[in-house]
Amino acid sequence: MCQHCNYVRSLKSSGLGYTPNRLKVLEAVGRNSAPASAQDLFAALRRTSRINRVTVYRILDLLVENGLVERLSGGGRTFFYGLAASEHHPWHAHFYCKICGSLVCLSPESLPVDDVALRGSLPGKIEGLQIRVDGVCQGCLRAAGGAASTPPAGAQG
Ligand SMILES: [Zn+2]
Ligand SMILES: [Zn+2]
Ligand SMILES: [Zn+2]
Known part of the structure; x- marks a missing residue:
């Protein structure tokens, strides 16, 4: 906890x-x-x-x-x-594995969002922001055996 x-x-x-x-x-x-x-x-x-x-x-x-x-x-x-x-939980994006269906947290630094600029560019009030990066996780890549040659993102589903 x-x-x-x-x-x-x-x-x-x-x-x-x-x-x-x-x-x-x-x-x-x-x-x-x-x-x-x-x-x-x-x-x-x-x-x-x-x-x-x-x-x-x-x-x-x-x-x-x-x-x-x-x-x-x-x-x-x-x-x-x-x-x-x-205040203790900075906003962060998530990574979703489309093979095993797991969702993991990405570090806040890996996909920073300029929320001040974002807020300034919108006429309304932002109540939530979600960014999900889709792909295949390490475990599933290893299970498929083709880790080195297959890029995780961008594959057509
Ligand atoms: Zn907390
Ligand atoms: Zn997976
Ligand atoms: Zn999270």
């Missing part, structure tokens, strides 16, 4: 308010080093609590609506959930 985040305070200051279940779901999201699917989050929560699936999914929606969690789309119908950017 992230030591910098006070999840109780985040819930209260977001306007959503604190409940024990909301705290559990937010902690579960914050515990992962990469965004996790709703199914994975539910499976992890079920190991330690009796929370039901519908509650987990509904709370995830609330956390997204209130800006605490970001919902990232994978290639198909799967959505992934990660902590939204905040």
